[in-house]
Amino acid sequence: MEIAQSLQQTPSSYIREILAAASDKNVISLAGGLPDEKTFPIDLMKPMLEQLSEMPHVFQYGETAGYGPLLAFLREYFQLPDSHMAMACTGSQQGLDLIARAYVNPGDKVVMEAPSYLGAMQVFGLVQANMLSVPQTETGPDLVALEECFVKHAPKMFYAVPDFHNPTGICWSLPTRKKVAELCIQYNVALIEDAPYRELRFTGDALPLVSDFCPQHSIVLRSFSKIASPGLRIGIVTGKRQYLEPLVKIKQGADLHSSVPMQALLLGLLEHQDFDQHIESIRVLYKSRYDVLYAELKAKLPDGCIVEGVDGGMFVWVTLPACDTFALAKSLLSNGVAVVPSPVFYADHSSTKSALRLNFTNAKPDDLKVAVTRLAKGLETQLSLQKDKVAAL
Template identity: 70%
Template sequence: MEIARSLQNVPSSYIREILSAASDPKVISLAGGLPDPSTFPIELMRPTFEGLCDTPEVFQYGTTAGYTPLLAFLRDYLRLPESHAAVVCTGSQQGLDLVARAYINPGDKVAMEAPSYLGAMQVFGLVGANMITVSQVESGPDLLQLEQCFKTEKPKMFYAVPDFHNPTGVCWTLETRRKVAELCIQYDVAFIEDAPYRELRFSGEALPLVSSFCPEHSIVFRSFSKIASPGLRIGVVTGKAAYIEPIVKIKQGADLHSSIPMQAALLGLLKHQDFDAHLDKVKALYQSRYQTLYTALESHIPKSCAVKPVDGGMFVWVNIPECDTFELAKVLLSKGVAVVPSPVFYPDANGQPAALRLNFTNSSPEELVKAVKIFSEVIENFS
């Protein structure tokens, strides 16, 4: 049977391939975006999981928008305005898919930063979106380019990860947040704010969501994968009710609703008196891993490379001299280190600077230092 045209142009995911090679226990993997499993708050969820056996109602079909007690809790927890609604999704990845299917016709323009999140590019590619990129600088998107893009290309939406971007780790400044919101209102572009790393800030001051400056022009995705566990597969999409209604309709066709027992487990966790202490522990662990990686990079990488500090999240981005980054990643893998080469993060990688994404959350300090030494030696001798 011939596969659908929408799928014919989607290349097999490089990430999936490299992740399977990286699962070899002899490989130090800085390739994935995996949380450290020691952070999974299993003990905090144990009472709720045990209690589920006494609440048979959670094993019945539920409502598409989500488990009602969780939705009620999230309304307060996320301080949603009265006019806004929420839909619980099977990971924020499903939220992205639903938004793309609810709003994008083939050829519709979606603006995004370059580089950008691979999973978003896949989703937008599947619905035939025309992806237009705007360069990312240290403060966020290049604002002059963004305004030009809004003016001339008139995209329907601007998708972005303002907090600890995947893959670069960049966190938008307050000024950029305000300006992007202003431009979205001025040019009537919906702002799609993907915030899975927002709670993983380990230094610097927390900044408001971009959507808090344009609440009627935005949709926000949150994820519980990085602060609870990715296996729960729970994310939540919020925005004004008129934006959320079509998303609920598509979700009904996709899977009726996300798992109710898992939503109940998440609710128990979020209400647990030790949840904040759990978050503090996760952030402290990732901060120390990051510091180990960053210090090792500063002392070992060749002068021709450049790495910028980050204030949170899971990744650092290392600019390297122009080369075949796929070949470099292969050589590194053969020496026991997995990384992700920069071209996979661009809809069109032609002319983009060479870089590698390194994850620091799921390797021990010893592995991080060893990986950096191998990495630096290989780059020094690679041309």
């Protein structure tokens, strides 16, 4: 049976190969995007886990938009305006997939930052969107390029990760947030704000969501995978009713609804008095790991490699002199450290810059140190080989 054309155009996922290889015991993986299993608030979930057996209604078919008591709670928790609604999905990844399916025709234009989240490129690739890229600066997307893109292409939506971006870790500044919202309103472009790392801020104060400045022109994707548990697969989409109703319609066909016991479990966790404190403890833990990784990189990376600090999230982005980062990642893997090479994060390969994404949330400090030693050594070899090649030309 021949597969659909939309799937034929999806490249095989190189990152999955790396992640598979990274499960080798002798490899320290900075490649994935996994939270540390030890942070999962299972103790806080335990009371509700045990209560579930007294709640037969959560085992019945449920509403497509989600478990009523959870949605009612979230309305307060996110302080949604009356015009808005929340919807529970099988991870925020499904929310993104539903948005793409509900709104994007083949060839429709979707703007993304370059680099961008791999899973978003997969989703928009499956609906055969025309993905346009706007370069990133230290404070968010290049605003001149973004406006030019809006003017020239009149895109349908702008997909962005303003808080501790995957893969770069960049957090948009307040002026950038305001300006992007203004541009989305001015040019009637829907902002798809993906905020899975938002709560993982370990330096400075939280900034408003970009969507707070354009609530009628945006949809927000929220994840509990980083602060609660990814295994539950419960993410939340919020936005004005008119934007969300088509998603509910697609979801009805896609899976009827997401697991109700898992939604009840999430509600129990969010209502637990110690949940805020739990998030704080994750921030402290991840900051300590980030501090180690950053200090090690600053001390050991060879000349020509640039690492910028981050204020939160799960990733650090190391910019390299132009090189074959796939070959580099492969050779690093054989040296016992897994990283993700930058090209997988670019929809438009012509704009690719050589870099590596490093994750710091799922390795212990000692492992982070060893990993950076291996990384620095591998980089030195690769870069000097390259210099030799250039010299020999």
